[in-house]
Amino acid sequence: MTGSPWSAEFERVLRGYLPLHGPDARLRPDDSLADLGLDSMATVGLLVDVEEEFGIALADDDLTDQTFASPAALWAVVDRLRGASR
Amino acid sequence: MSAVPWRAALVDRVLPVVAEHAAVVDTEAAFPAQGMAELAASGLHGLLVPAEFGGLGGGLHDLVGTAQDLAGACLSTAMVWGMHCQQVDTLVQHATGSLRDDVLPRIARGELYLASVTTEPGKGGHLLTAVAALRDDGDALLVDRDAPVVTGGLHADGFLITMREAEDAGSQRVTLVYADRDQLAVERSGGWDTVGMRGTESVGLRIAGRVPAGQVVGQPGGFREIALRSMAPVGHLVWSACWLGAARAALADLVGWLRSSERGKGVDVRSELTAERVARVRMDLEVVSAYLSRVTDEVVASRAGGASLSGVDAQIHLNTLKVVAAESTFRAVDRMVRIAGLTAGYRKDSPLRLERRFRDLRSASLNYADDRLLVSTGALTLMDRAVRLL
Numbered sequence: 001m002t003g004s005p006w007s008a009e010f011e012r013v014l015r016g017y018l019p020l021h022g023p024d025a026r027l028r029p030d031d032s033l034a035d036l037g038l039d040s041m042a043t044v045g046l047l048v049d050v051e052e053e054f055g056i057a058l059a060d061d062d063l064t065d066q067t068f069a070s071p072a073a074l075w076a077v078v079d080r081l082r083g084a085s086r
Numbered sequence: 087m088s089a090v091p092w093r094a095a096l097v098d099r100v101l102p103v104v105a106e107h108a109a110v111v112d113t114e115a116a117f118p119a120q121g122m123a124e125l126a127a128s129g130l131h132g133l134l135v136p137a138e139f140g141g142l143g144g145g146l147h148d149l150v151g152t153a154q155d156l157a158g159a160c161l162s163t164a165m166v167w168g169m170h171c172q173q174v175d176t177l178v179q180h181a182t183g184s185l186r187d188d189v190l191p192r193i194a195r196g197e198l199y200l201a202s203v204t205t206e207p208g209k210g211g212h213l214l215t216a217v218a219a220l221r222d223d224g225d226a227l228l229v230d231r232d233a234p235v236v237t238g239g240l241h242a243d244g245f246l247i248t249m250r251e252a253e254d255a256g257s258q259r260v261t262l263v264y265a266d267r268d269q270l271a272v273e274r275s276g277g278w279d280t281v282g283m284r285g286t287e288s289v290g291l292r293i294a295g296r297v298p299a300g301q302v303v304g305q306p307g308g309f310r311e312i313a314l315r316s317m318a319p320v321g322h323l324v325w326s327a328c329w330l331g332a333a334r335a336a337l338a339d340l341v342g343w344l345r346s347s348e349r350g351k352g353v354d355v356r357s358e359l360t361a362e363r364v365a366r367v368r369m370d371l372e373v374v375s376a377y378l379s380r381v382t383d384e385v386v387a388s389r390a391g392g393a394s395l396s397g398v399d400a401q402i403h404l405n406t407l408k409v410v411a412a413e414s415t416f417r418a419v420d421r422m423v424r425i426a427g428l429t430a431g432y433r434k435d436s437p438l439r440l441e442r443r444f445r446d447l448r449s450a451s452l453n454y455a456d457d458r459l460l461v462s463t464g465a466l467t468l469m470d471r472a473v474r475l476l
Binding site for chain 1: 214256257258259307310396397398461462465466468469470471472
């Protein structure tokens with residue numbers, strides 16, 4: 001995944017929750033996750049998978065529309081928590 | 087809390103007309119034209135229109151209060167009017183420029199009754215998706231779509247319509263457009279012969295026409311934000327208020343009957359069984375009333391502070407209101423039928439009229455399905471470890 005600002009694991013997990021995103025299309029930092037099919041049920045699944053993948057726990061204050069608005073916004077939170085847990 | 091001190095006088099003026107036509111509206115599954123004409127003439131069509139545009143300048147507390155009052159007389163009329171007000175709120179909050187300056191004064195003058203076109207075949211009842219796409223022919227936007235359920239659609243003077251943003255846009259990119267009746271060809275495509283809520287005349291329509299780009303409400307593709315800020319919260323508030331108003335009027339009728347010599351020999355008002363059953367009805371309505379009031383406060387406060395209502399806790403509260411109101415008001419009227427018995431409770435020709443309210447309130451859990459909201463609330467609950475209760 002050269003050229004992406006996030007890790008390959010993040011991209012793999014995230015893509016699993018975006019049914020409206022073409023498998024060959026590039027995921028851009030500011031894509032709207034809602035537009036790509038992330039609904040409230042999918043958000044829970046994504047949250048749990050991301051937390052397990054990176055061994056982190058998002059605080060309730062991070063669980064906002066903004067956090068799940070775009071790949072870049074979610075990665076910013078994940079990356080911050082990932083750094084803090086190292 | 088009321089911003090419109092003379093609201094009660096206006097409601098008193100329209101209630102006799104609304105009540106007078108409640109039975110025929112139900113029997114014939116016909117739009118409550120007389121009641122809506124009286125509401126328009128009274129100024130209540132413009133309840134939520136700011137005073138600077140000629141409206142009554144009312145707020146959401148006025149809306150839920152009026153909806154309850156109307157629903158006591160005729161739930162179908164209350165729902166038709168309430169959903170009109172839901173569209174008005176959307177325009178007040180999100181329409182700008184010439185569209186706002188054109189439509190709001192017409193609403194305030196009672197010239198514009200609005201219907202909502204959000205249902206569509208093939209999208210499984212999802213509010214936030216659309217199938218049919220807007221097409222831009224260079225001069226105007228082309229609207230062409232089916233809508234299987236449009237409350238009052240054959241009688242509307244204007245429509246708020248959801249469309250997919252463009253032919254190359256995903257189903258989640260939804261644009262809201264306003265259209266005047268004379269900008270559209272509106273053709274009836276389905277009937278409305280239902281158990282209850284018959285007077286809403288929520289027939290299927292096929293709608294086609296051209297509207298200027300200036301009639302897009304909010305941002306192109308940005309309906310999600312409108313739904314979160316206006317359409318969903320106001321919908322849940324006004325529906326819940328309507329159902330509560332109907333159930334409350336039913337209880338008032340029932341208590342009056344129980345206290346009168348009309349009650350049959352089969353009902354012993356001195357018995358603990360009757361008391362327990364009546365208590366259960368009252369408690370259901372108490373809880374809905376209090377929760378409706380608190381959620382209304384929360385929506386009003388978050389709007390005043392510019393918040394979006396998209397927080398996990400606010401969404402849970404709005405979903406809970408709708409589901410609790412739907413379940414509790416139907417349960418209450420079901421219990422009332424049992425209390426009144428076969429003759430006074432179940433017969434169509436009983437002066438208690440419980441059977442119509444029973445049929446009407448059966449729709450509550452289906453009118454934007456409780457199942458869908460419960461799934462959403464369950465997902466959101468898992469995202470709120472702090473359990474921020476209202």
